[in-house]
Structures are given as structure tokens and as C-alpha cells.
Amino acid sequence: MSDTPPGRLFFQSETFRVEGSLARHPRVTGRHLTEPAREVPIHAECDVLVVGGGPAGTAAAVAAGRLGARVMLLERHNHLGGLSTGGLVIWIDRMTDWSGQLVIRGFAEEYLARLPKGAIAGPPREAWGSRDAATAAWWALRTAAFHGTVTHSPTADPEWMKAVALEMVTEAGAEPLFHAWGAQPVMEGNAVRGAIFESKQGRRAILAKVVVDATGDGDLFHRAGAASAADIEEGDIHHxxxxxxxxxxxxxxxxxxxxxxxxxxxxxxxxxxxxxxxxxxxxxxxxxxxxxxxxxxxxxxxxxxxxxxxxxxxxxxxxxxxxxxxxxxxxxxxxxxxxxxxxxxxxxVRHARRLVGAGAVTRAMWDGGVAPDEVGVSPGLSPRFPNVSIPYGALVPARLDGLLAPGRHLSCDATSHSFMREIPQCWLTGQAAGVAAALAADRGIEPRLLPAREVQRLLLAQNVYLSAASIAAAA
Ligand SMILES: Cc1cc2nc3c(=O)[nH]c(=O)nc-3n(C[C@H](O)[C@H](O)[C@H](O)COP(=O)(O)OP(=O)(O)OC[C@H]3O[C@@H](n4cnc5c(N)ncnc54)[C@H](O)[C@@H]3O)c2cc1C
Structure with missing residues (x-):
């Protein structure tokens, strides 16, 4: 175990051991072959192409579609929800802060509210934030109370989550494309303008004004040449x-x-x-x-x-x-x-690559403060910490244009990844990326040039929770 100070890691009591990686002894022959150049059919053109239909990608597609953008959502499996459904990660982490206030709202709140009765289990709203010892002890055994405080962190039926996600995506006018593996970004200079995908039909391309890489592993931004970080917090389970x-x-x-x-x-x-x-x-x-x-x-x-x-x-x-x-x-x-x-x-997979962004969520931000380009608010890691303000810059590559990267591969330091990778935070950053991508496509400008206030106004209109200072600034 590491010598991490108390309160810094959520799963502090967890222990695990480091196994050997086969990647360190890869099966490489040392030989290569050259693929012949080929023509790639253009399958479709759209405003916003979202690659990856996990929590981040689903929220991005819904948010962008609701703003009138023509959205396509590419997913290699046959369902939406990513690890929250197909990965059976059906325990949704905390969406309330330590006072019981719901801070992960917007897409997340609507999505969970649309699950039918019996498809979701967790403490009732009136118990959120309760410090009553007996209530907290009861919910602690049911993964919904931490540090003696009851939290909104329910468990849900993965099949209903898939179904509701699909309804929300199609209602928003976004077009899902399943069984399609995003393989290669389409580049125009320094900007991503679509992706080539592999499917039963071979390689095809989708052209887009803005691409949202929601693969979780940074597949698109990595192949587009954007820098990524892979350092880990040894004492945490995030890797x-x-x-x-x-x-x-x-x-x-x-x-x-x-x-x-x-x-x-x-x-x-x-x-x-x-x-x-x-x-x-x-x-x-x-x-x-x-x-x-x-x-x-x-x-x-x-x-x-x-x-x-x-x-x-x-x-x-x-x-x-x-x-x-x-x-x-x-x-x-x-x-x-x-x-x-x-x-x-x-x-x-909890961690693969993390974007090196124009901004980042870092340990220094856990102690308070409001990012000038805030796109949402995460509960602090323990009652010792206030809410954490999430900057838009954490979704924007440091140099690459035409692409946003919400979800578990966003730009953050290794220690902040412990909570920024959680499902509610991926919904939050996904929704922000969707809104920004639709706005950038509509304006015909690069995502990094968007005025933060306009992004915030659109997020507030989609019921996202922002700090009072951001609401005042956006007014
Ligand atoms: C075992 C485990 C336990 C966890 N426990 C919790 C927990 O208790 N609570 C919590 O809130 N969070 C938990 N997490 C974290 C959380 O599940 C993930 O970090 C979160 O789902 C990430 O969302 P995402 O949208 O960024 O990526 P993902 O959920 O990984 O979704 C990415 C999607 O993109 C698709 N995709 C990937 N590459 C491509 C490609 N090249 N082309 C097309 N599609 C592609 C994938 O198929 C997937 O559907 C856990 C994670 C794991 C692994």
C-alpha cells in the first residue's frame, strides 16, 4: 500500500497486488508487412460524430442531438452504456455532495429518473446526506453510505439502462451505429474531421465537423497524435x-x-x-x-x-x-x-490513456475554487473536501483541433482520475462535450475557441448543476 494521506483515496482500505504484464514481454516477431493503399467509402457525413457509446458518449450524443446537431454515435458492441451496462458496473457512484445536495444533474438525473420502478435501488431522496448512525450503517452495507453519510449512489438493472439510453439517444435525433469499431481519425491538417471505422462491411469513413472521442481509452485522440498520460496512483484501484x-x-x-x-x-x-x-x-x-x-x-x-x-x-x-x-x-x-x-x-478497464489537455482536473483543485470555464461540479472525495469544479479545458486536447475527449480518459492527474473516471462524472463531462461539439459545429469554429459562458448557458438550459459563481457569470 502507498503512504497516501487519509481521505485522499476513496478505496483506501482496498489492497491488491501487482501482476506481471504480458505487454512487457510481447509476442513480436520483429517482422512487418505493408498494407496496400485503398479507397475508403464515405458511409455518412454529420455535424458531430461520437465514437464510443458508454456513459460519456451516450450523454454527449443526447446533449448534441437536443441542440439540433446531426449526430452519429459509433459503438463497437450492440448496446449503449459502455461499462455501466456491458461492463456490469451497475453501482453508480455518488451524485450527491456530503451535505446531500444533488450536484451531478442534467443528463444523469433525467436518465436515472426514467428507469422504471424496480430497475433501480438506493436510498430515498429524503435520506441523502443523512448522518444518522443506524441509517448510514444500513446503507453502508448496500454501497450507498460512506464516511457515515448516506449518498445517492444507487444500483441499477443494466438491461433497463441500455433500453433507456437507446430511447434517449434516438429521441434526441442521434443515429447510433452498432458493431462499428472506430479505427482511425480522418485528419485535415491538425484537426480531426471524422473517423474511419471497421465493420462487417470493411473499412468505411464518417466525416464530421467535430468528433467526440468517448472510447474511454483515447483511441481516436491517440491515433490523431495527441499527447496522453499513463502515470498511475499506485495506492488506488483506478488502474x-x-x-x-x-x-x-x-x-x-x-x-x-x-x-x-x-x-x-x-x-x-x-x-x-x-x-x-x-x-x-x-x-x-x-x-x-x-x-x-x-x-x-x-x-x-x-x-x-x-x-x-x-x-x-x-x-x-x-x-x-x-x-x-x-x-x-x-x-x-x-x-x-x-x-x-x-x-x-x-x-x-478503469484506466488506459489520459488526455493531455488545454486544462486538467488536478489535486490542487480539490480544496475549492471555481474554474472560469466550469462545465460541472463533482462531489469531493470525502467530507474533508468541498465540491470540485470541472473545467472545460479538461476535455480539450492541448494542441489537436476538431475533437473533445470526455469520460474516463479526460485530462486529469492520476490521483484525480480516482473519481473523475466514475460513471456520474463521465455523464457530466459527456454532456458538456456534446453541448460544446454541437455549438462548435453550428458556429463553424474549433471547440477550443468557444466562449465558456455560451457553453455554460446551454448546459444550464439542460439542467446541469454549476456553482453559483458560474451561474452569475453566465447570466
Ligand atoms: C470493474 C470496474 C468497477 C467500477 N466501479 C465503479 C463504480 O462502482 N461506480 C462508478 O460510478 N464507476 C465505476 N467504475 C468506473 C466506470 O464504470 C467507468 O470509468 C465509466 O463507465 C467510463 O465511462 P466512459 O464512457 O468514459 O467509458 P466506457 O464505459 O469504457 O465506454 C466506452 C464505450 O466506447 C466503446 N468503444 C471503445 N473503443 C471503441 C472504438 N474504438 N470504437 C467504437 N467503440 C468503442 C466501448 O465499447 C464502450 O461502450 C468501475 C469501472 C470498472 C472497470
Whole structure:
């Protein structure tokens, strides 16, 4: 573990070990072949091309579409939501600040409100911010209270999240294109003006006035030559990878009761699990009592952009899933009838590349202050910290034009990545990128030249929460 001061990391008590990366010993033959040059059909032209349909890309497509832009949304899988659905990361992190005020609003608030009853579980609004010891202890076991404070951090049904995301995207007039892998930016000088994608039809291009890279891994901005950072915070889990899974047929209330009432037995269970399997994970609640969620064991030291490493993490995660099934069935109350409901279709990558931006979210900003180009506000990491003001510059590459980069690969330092990569923050930065991309396309100017006040006015009209100082400045 690192010597990180208290309160700086959210998952401070977590431990993990560094594994060997296959990327350090890659399977390279040293030989190359030359691909012949070829004509690439232009599949479509649009104002805003969003590449990647995760939380950031979905929010960007909806925000831009609602402003009247012609939007296309390219996604390599068959669904929207990225890791929040296909990655089974169905525990949405905190959207309230430590006083219980909802600060991640806009797209996020509307999206979750549109989920039907029964598809989302979490504390009722009147409990947000509660410090009542019994209430907080109850919700702490259900991943919705931290530091003795109840938070709005619900769990949700991934299928309903996919369905509502698709409805919102198409209602906004944005056109999704599934089974299409964004492969290469289309360049015009220093500006990105579209992307070439791979699909069953081979390579095709989509031309756009502005591109939003929402791949999470910076695929587009990296290939366009923008600088990225890859340093990590060793003591945090933000650089670990794993494939999540869900077990059905469980009784989570029985399991949680056992955890709360027999803490020594539970510790011994974890110890024996680690002894048997090396890495061992606690079960998390989901949106249903009969479904358990496992978002680990987390593996570190692998590269999220090396295909051999991705394969190795899949193999290890899937083996660990079956090992956990047997161990939980045999030893954990509530798990006797467990069965493997689903392993995530999308590998859980927390960190690959981070943009080097015109601005950045940095540790210095955790102590307060309002960014002049604020596009949203994130809850502070612990009650010791106020809300963090997110600058537009964190989405804008330092030099590359024609592209914005919201989501988990935005510009931030390694320690701020611990919370800026979370789903609510990705919705927030995605919505900001969508608004800015639509505005830049409409004006025919580069995203970096947009007046911050105009972006803020459009964000406020889409119900985004901004600091009082930003609201006054935008008025
Ligand atoms: C195991 C795990 C646990 C986590 N726990 C939590 C948690 O409890 N709470 C929380 O809030 N957050 C959590 N996170 C973080 C959060 O899930 C992600 O950081 C967040 O989903 C990132 O959103 P994004 O839109 O930036 O990227 P992603 O969710 O990764 O979405 C990117 C999308 O782009 C697509 N894509 C990628 N490359 C291409 C390409 N070249 N062409 C076309 N499509 C492409 C992908 O298929 C995907 O759909 C966790 C993450 C992991 C991995």
C-alpha cells in the first residue's frame, strides 16, 4: 500500500497486488508487412460524430442531438452504456455532495429518473446526506453510505439502462451505429474531421465537423497524435482491470445479515477465500435481492491497450468467477443456490490513456475554487473536501483541433482520475462535450475557441448543476 494521506483515496482500505504484464514481454516477431493503399467509402457525413457509446458518449450524443446537431454515435458492441451496462458496473457512484445536495444533474438525473420502478435501488431522496448512525450503517452495507453519510449512489438493472439510453439517444435525433469499431481519425491538417471505422462491411469513413472521442481509452485522440498520460496512483484501484460478473439465485439479505452480525466469521471467510484462490472478492448488492454483483478481483500491472494482456485478464477473471461460485456456494449464507447469471460482455478497464489537455482536473483543485470555464461540479472525495469544479479545458486536447475527449480518459492527474473516471462524472463531462461539439459545429469554429459562458448557458438550459459563481457569470 502507498503512504497516501487519509481521505485522499476513496478505496483506501482496498489492497491488491501487482501482476506481471504480458505487454512487457510481447509476442513480436520483429517482422512487418505493408498494407496496400485503398479507397475508403464515405458511409455518412454529420455535424458531430461520437465514437464510443458508454456513459460519456451516450450523454454527449443526447446533449448534441437536443441542440439540433446531426449526430452519429459509433459503438463497437450492440448496446449503449459502455461499462455501466456491458461492463456490469451497475453501482453508480455518488451524485450527491456530503451535505446531500444533488450536484451531478442534467443528463444523469433525467436518465436515472426514467428507469422504471424496480430497475433501480438506493436510498430515498429524503435520506441523502443523512448522518444518522443506524441509517448510514444500513446503507453502508448496500454501497450507498460512506464516511457515515448516506449518498445517492444507487444500483441499477443494466438491461433497463441500455433500453433507456437507446430511447434517449434516438429521441434526441442521434443515429447510433452498432458493431462499428472506430479505427482511425480522418485528419485535415491538425484537426480531426471524422473517423474511419471497421465493420462487417470493411473499412468505411464518417466525416464530421467535430468528433467526440468517448472510447474511454483515447483511441481516436491517440491515433490523431495527441499527447496522453499513463502515470498511475499506485495506492488506488483506478488502474486495475477485471471482468465483472453477476450470480443469480442468491439471498443477499441473508448474506448481508451474516456479514453484519458475524464479522469475525466473515473475515475468516475472506481469509480462507484468499488462501484458496489468491485473489478473492466480496459480493456487492445489486438492484435485486436475488442477484449478487462482483466487480473484482482486480488485477493490476496489465496494459489496457495490449491485446495479449486483455485476453489474459479475461481468462483469469472467468476462471475466478467459477472458483468464487464454488467457494460462495459452499461457505456463504445466501449463496447455496447461486448460479452464474452473466459475465460482463465488456472487460472492465478503469484506466488506459489520459488526455493531455488545454486544462486538467488536478489535486490542487480539490480544496475549492471555481474554474472560469466550469462545465460541472463533482462531489469531493470525502467530507474533508468541498465540491470540485470541472473545467472545460479538461476535455480539450492541448494542441489537436476538431475533437473533445470526455469520460474516463479526460485530462486529469492520476490521483484525480480516482473519481473523475466514475460513471456520474463521465455523464457530466459527456454532456458538456456534446453541448460544446454541437455549438462548435453550428458556429463553424474549433471547440477550443468557444466562449465558456455560451457553453455554460446551454448546459444550464439542460439542467446541469454549476456553482453559483458560474451561474452569475453566465447570466
Ligand atoms: C470493474 C470496474 C468497477 C467500477 N466501479 C465503479 C463504480 O462502482 N461506480 C462508478 O460510478 N464507476 C465505476 N467504475 C468506473 C466506470 O464504470 C467507468 O470509468 C465509466 O463507465 C467510463 O465511462 P466512459 O464512457 O468514459 O467509458 P466506457 O464505459 O469504457 O465506454 C466506452 C464505450 O466506447 C466503446 N468503444 C471503445 N473503443 C471503441 C472504438 N474504438 N470504437 C467504437 N467503440 C468503442 C466501448 O465499447 C464502450 O461502450 C468501475 C469501472 C470498472 C472497470
Amino acid at each position: 486495475a482491470m477485471n471482468t465483472s460478473w453477476m450470480f443469480g439465485g442468491v439471498d443477499m439479505e441473508a448474506y448481508l445479515r451474516w456479514r453484519a452480525e458475524q464479522p469475525e466469521q466473515f473475515s475468516e471467510f475472506l481469509r480462507l477465500g484468499r488462501e484458496a484462490h489468491g485473489q478473492f472478492e466480496k459480493a456487492f448488492v445489486s438492484w435485486r435481492n436475488d442477484v449478487a454483483l462482483f466487480m473484482g478481483p482486480r488485477m493490476t500491472g496489465f496494459s489496457a491497450v495490449a491485446v495479449d494482456d486483455l485476453t489474459e485478464v479475461e481468462i483469469r477473471s472467468h476462471r475466478l468467477m467459477l472458483a468464487h461460485l464454488a467457494f460462495y456456494r459452499a461457505h456463504a449464507p445466501g449463496f447455496a443456490g447461486a448460479w452464474p447469471l452473466l459475465s460482463a460482455p465488456q472487460l472492465g
